[in-house]
Amino acid sequence: MQGHGYPQPAKPPPPTGALVLVRVLFVGISVLCIGFLAWTMLLRLAIVTRKSLDWGLFVAALSADILSIVLLGSEPGEDVTTAGGYLGLALLLGTLVASIAYYLAADVRHFQQLREAAYAGQPSPAYGYPQPAQPSQPPSPYTATTSPQHTPPPIPHTPVPHTPVPRPPMSTPPPGQRPAPARIDQVRAELDELSDYLRKHDEGGR
Template identity: 70%
Template sequence: MYGHGYTQPVKPPPPAGLLVLLRVLFLGIAVFSIGFMAWAPLLRLAIVTRKSLDWGLFVAAMAADVLSIVLLGSEPGEDVRTAGGYLGITLLLGTLAVGSVYYLAADIRHFHQLRYPAYPVGQPRAAAYGYPQAPTPVPAPYTAPNPRQTPPPMPRTPAPQPPANTPPPRPPQRPAPARIDQVRAELDELSDYLRKHDEGGR
């Protein structure tokens, strides 16, 4: 009588054109600021995915940008001449490169999984209420045949043996030629006798 209630509808991902526009916009902010705002794409990624890893990378990128600003600000002139200045530039450009690549890969993967949800292999799907679920079979891994390996011998079926108590069948015997001649001669005699008997009766 009481059901589970209405489930929350799954929000469809934004159109592909809007996603491409947002990616170009946030990467443009990071690149045109020469890495000083390399944390901006990672902030958008953390808000979208809500993963602790993405929040941690956003904080790390923000800290790297602040540190590079401090190192570059400690230079005595406009040109970079000290090791701290070179470290600040390396940190700035490294954060820009790594953050941009990670942002693109993670953002594409996240929205691809939203658009095409798939169940992991070997894990059963969620059971519907009131219906028993059969376990999902896991396919066996494919093993390619080895051409050098010889195939196993085919089993041979033994020929059927006759029972031990029955004698073996004998081939049919033909009558000897002498027996045929003897029968023929007796028939000739019988026909002569009958012929004579018929003539005597007349």
């Protein structure tokens, strides 16, 4: 069974020099066109960040530029003389200034977050992609449903010293007493008989 795997590292942002060049290019185009192309900055920002807020601001800037063109186009001559013309001019310049300020701030902040995420090795949440699932962690022994089996430590065996059983002392005749003479006399008689037997056997052999 395969897990989620490791999250892919975030893509590093372009070099700072290239980003500065792109910002200057879009701001310069908007200024040279007197604000008629101010919506291009917000369009690029919305494509890069993929945020709904940036897409909404792009639509608002585009609508403001179209409305200002309509108001300025309703002037009877080349000069602005009516209230509608002044309103269209103010709307055009106001949209230009607001678009430049927001574009530069949001673009710098976005790529700064990407750079920090690339250094940390994690994808940035502002890039518009869903966060990858984190790899599953092994269950902790403290939160497991079944308690681990614990083996009791072995009990050390202490040898029990062997105590010899005292033997009763051998009965010895009390001092001052001698063994019965009957046994001595019997042994002496047997020796005498043996001596007589040997003597007779010797004499018979001769």
